[in-house]
Amino acid sequence: MSSRSEILGKIKSLKLEQKPLPETPVFAVSNNLEESFVKSILSNKGEIWTLQELEGKIQSGSFPKVYAKVPEFKSFSNQELPSDPHEFADLDLAIIRGQFGVAENGAIWLEDSDLGLRAVPFIAEHLAILLDRNQLVGNMHQAYQKVGMAESGFGLFIAGPSKTADIEQSLVIGAHGARSLLLILT
Amino acid sequence: MKPESPHIALFIPCYVDQFYPEVGVSTLELLEKLGCKVSYPQGQTCCGQPMANAGFERNTVGTTRHFIETFKDYDYVVAPSGSCVLHVKEHTPSIPGLEKEQAELHHKVYELTEFITDVLKVERIDGSYPHRVGYHASCHGQRGLRLASSSELNEEPFSKAKKLLENLAGLEWVQLSRTDECCGFGGTFAVTEEALSIQMGKDRLEDHMVHGAEILTGGDMSCIMHLQGIASRNKQTLQFKHIAEILNEAIS
Amino acid sequence: MSHPVQAAEFLQDAAKAKWHDETLWFVRDKRDKISHTIPEWEQLRELASKIKDNVLGNLDIYLEDFERNATKNGIKVHWAKDAEEHNAIVLSILQEKNCKAIVKSKSILTEECHLNPYLEKSGIEVVDTDLGERIVQFLNQPPSHIVLPAIHLKKGEISDLFHEKLHTEKGNDDPTYLTQAARVHLREKFLGAKVAITGVNFGIAETGEFVVCTNEGNADMGVHLADVHIACMGIEKIIPKRQHLSVFLRLLARSATGQSITNYTSHFRSPAAGREMHIILVDNGRTAQLGRETFRNSLKCIRCGACMNTCPIYRRSGGFSYESTVPGPIGSILSPGLDLKKYSTLPFASTLCGSCSDVCPVKINIHEQLYAWRQEITKAQGTSPKSLSMSLGNGIFKSPLAYKISGTLMRAALKTLPDSLIYNPLNTYGKSRDLPELPKESFKDWYKKNRG
Numbered sequence A: 001m002s003s004r005s006e007i008l009g010k011i012k013s014l015k016l017e018q019k020p021l022p023e024t025p026v027f028a029v030s031n032n033l034e035e036s037f038v039k040s041i042l043s044n045k046g047e048i049w050t051l052q053e054l055e056g057k058i059q060s061g062s063f064p065k066v067y068a069k070v071p072e073f074k075s076f077s078n079q080e081l082p083s084d085p086h087e088f089a090d091l092d093l094a095i096i097r098g099q100f101g102v103a104e105n106g107a108i109w110l111e112d113s114d115l116g117l118r119a120v121p122f123i124a125e126h127l128a129i130l131l132d133r134n135q136l137v138g139n140m141h142q143a144y145q146k147v148g149m150a151e152s153g154f155g156l157f158i159a160g161p162s163k164t165a166d167i168e169q170s171l172v173i174g175a176h177g178a179r180s181l182l183l184i185l186t
Numbered sequence B: 001m002k003p004e005s006p007h008i009a010l011f012i013p014c015y016v017d018q019f020y021p022e023v024g025v026s027t028l029e030l031l032e033k034l035g036c037k038v039s040y041p042q043g044q045t046c047c048g049q050p051m052a053n054a055g056f057e058r059n060t061v062g063t064t065r066h067f068i069e070t071f072k073d074y075d076y077v078v079a080p081s082g083s084c085v086l087h088v089k090e091h092t093p094s095i096p097g098l099e100k101e102q103a104e105l106h107h108k109v110y111e112l113t114e115f116i117t118d119v120l121k122v123e124r125i126d127g128s129y130p131h132r133v134g135y136h137a138s139c140h141g142q143r144g145l146r147l148a149s150s151s152e153l154n155e156e157p158f159s160k161a162k163k164l165l166e167n168l169a170g171l172e173w174v175q176l177s178r179t180d181e182c183c184g185f186g187g188t189f190a191v192t193e194e195a196l197s198i199q200m201g202k203d204r205l206e207d208h209m210v211h212g213a214e215i216l217t218g219g220d221m222s223c224i225m226h227l228q229g230i231a232s233r234n235k236q237t238l239q240f241k242h243i244a245e246i247l248n249e250a251i252s
Numbered sequence C: 001m002s003h004p005v006q007a008a009e010f011l012q013d014a015a016k017a018k019w020h021d022e023t024l025w026f027v028r029d030k031r032d033k034i035s036h037t038i039p040e041w042e043q044l045r046e047l048a049s050k051i052k053d054n055v056l057g058n059l060d061i062y063l064e065d066f067e068r069n070a071t072k073n074g075i076k077v078h079w080a081k082d083a084e085e086h087n088a089i090v091l092s093i094l095q096e097k098n099c100k101a102i103v104k105s106k107s108i109l110t111e112e113c114h115l116n117p118y119l120e121k122s123g124i125e126v127v128d129t130d131l132g133e134r135i136v137q138f139l140n141q142p143p144s145h146i147v148l149p150a151i152h153l154k155k156g157e158i159s160d161l162f163h164e165k166l167h168t169e170k171g172n173d174d175p176t177y178l179t180q181a182a183r184v185h186l187r188e189k190f191l192g193a194k195v196a197i198t199g200v201n202f203g204i205a206e207t208g209e210f211v212v213c214t215n216e217g218n219a220d221m222g223v224h225l226a227d228v229h230i231a232c233m234g235i236e237k238i239i240p241k242r243q244h245l246s247v248f249l250r251l252l253a254r255s256a257t258g259q260s261i262t263n264y265t266s267h268f269r270s271p272a273a274g275r276e277m278h279i280i281l282v283d284n285g286r287t288a289q290l291g292r293e294t295f296r297n298s299l300k301c302i303r304c305g306a307c308m309n310t311c312p313i314y315r316r317s318g319g320f321s322y323e324s325t326v327p328g329p330i331g332s333i334l335s336p337g338l339d340l341k342k343y344s345t346l347p348f349a350s351t352l353c354g355s356c357s358d359v360c361p362v363k364i365n366i367h368e369q370l371y372a373w374r375q376e377i378t379k380a381q382g383t384s385p386k387s388l389s390m391s392l393g394n395g396i397f398k399s400p401l402a403y404k405i406s407g408t409l410m411r412a413a414l415k416t417l418p419d420s421l422i423y424n425p426l427n428t429y430g431k432s433r434d435l436p437e438l439p440k441e442s443f444k445d446w447y448k449k450n451r452g
Ligand code: SF4
Pocket: C255, C300, C301, C302, C303, C304, C305, C306, C307, C308, C330, C356, C359, C360, C361, C362, C363, C364, C366
């Protein structure tokens, strides 16, 4: 007998009582989504920037290798999307656009089509995300309603920069992935 | 209180009977001061908790049967111990032939403070007790009987013991850093995990001491016996009293 | 060794034990604070628990749905009835790809299956990429906590370790500096691995996708650079619908570390073009636990670690004292199901204080199950209360006082035994505690005299 049928058979033979799925009620959310969202991002150690600030930093040479997926920064983009993500190993900055943000925790939803390559938001030394300030929801229940039955092969909530506290619980930003999350509300 | 003056039985845990008779006396006197008619069925024995917690619930059929027979005819059974009350309600084997009595009894057994607040509906106790008092919330009363809000839960804060103590003139309620952490007694745990038990006890004492408690009180003498034992061994000056003693003294 | 022996050893280093207790308490405190900002917190716990009830009653159906949908999306689904089969599946994929070095992100399941030593025997280099896991891997230790793998180590120890392994400056114990060194070291491993292994936080029956949560981004770094992604998932990790993620994700990170969400929550639905994605569904004792009515809902666990942080025993005895892959309260109710004899002291490593059950985001009645395991263990060992004074199983009951302490026998004993015997080291209770003074009369005597 295959393990598949053995496992499923064992479960079926238990004839367990079926309990109904509960309905998730509607919970109240913040009445100032932008304010809550910004607060959440900051507490996740993300940073709030303006378009001008980012432009200035790029112009001043802070980020030599830039990949911009968004039209706003196309002129600053000096890297082509490779077919092999390894070629982005020394990428300094990736600029992408998020689909929407969640006020209660600062999470930003992204799909394959927003990323170019799935590795982009992780392998870049710094990550900038543009987000339409009108695209905010209150909590995760609303977030998944918005995601709906989207069929992207990969979907991702990013809520801050790569971080760890594995050494004596001291927070360190920049574990393996992007060392910063620069959020620009547009 | 029902006008027809219900029959209230005192359920005195065996270790209280043996080691802390004054707690039994205070419980009795306190209830009498609050207008209750109380009797103490003299045939009572240990409720079987230590056995059950050690993994021998099945061996407590005899003690459980005896418990039911001793107490089944009373309207209420009141004990100065959250731990023993929880045991008889939740950890006793079902007794053939006495199922009905057993089920009824589970609704009639009360820990002392909950009996005063929930059955006697006492809103406040007036009296005087000019001391700094730290309250040790014993886990079985705390999370088992829900005598107070649990620090883990997102609920309205409440404490039945605090409600009874807070209006006593001069009593200062000591705010602990960890309001409802276990003291490490745990019945057989005190022996089987001796090192942990002692460390937990020391940590609990420390919390009371650094916050300036003069008297440590609580609803369970088992925890207090353990804490007192450690304090006494280490020559710590804290005093120990069951909440029944404080309330009884305060209103006399 | 039994839990009491391990715990006593852990407490020997008093300063470190205190630090361990306070650090984990701090994490629990953060969890309390953030959970209090969510008015519907208790409702969410109830919802999560109910959703899991539904899952456990329909696990076969959800697994079949999951398999069908995942397969449709191009994920290759494997089934493993036990650890050996799981390991063999992983190895066969690696061999097929001719892969000699892999990166792995936090997966308690692969720990449970002892995958690392198995692969290493076949000449495969396994690199754990979560910082804490990499640290303990360097030390040849298992994680001591399911969320905070290296919580038993102080930064000085990690500094020495990194000095040896990664040639960091001697004595530099700055966490930022040490993390940076690990970043450089692991970056190279990420770039070199053809296959990446991850655990799974949630598998969604409705969509066939699975979700992985990290703060470091190590799971994603691994899988998006590798040609092949192997995800290892216990069969109980299934949830019915994508919408249900909202309930669990609101609870998970808040319960685990007191943050509102992990910084990365990745949903894998199908492989990227030209890549492969495998998922291994593992039983390894889970269907047996599902068959045990009293212990069934231990399978609701979402591995947040909150019951460890809150446990007054765990905080003072460390994760290794449990000698099981999952330590702490939840480990103490899962492990006896795997090996009753080996883990027989774990359900006794508790005062039944109940804090774990109140903190648990899926409302597992952990402390009640600890009590229930005790009953099972004494039965299986064929012990009777009379033999308590002899060694029971692994010798947890060292003293007859264990049960006499609250019995009426005690008073008689105290009366007749000389102090020297009561305070004899064998009489464990009195070792570091004074016994109460004996009153002149019992309550019963008083009552007879005064009210009789
Ligand atoms: S048992 Fe509950 S608290 Fe413990 S790890 Fe699992 S989900 Fe978290």
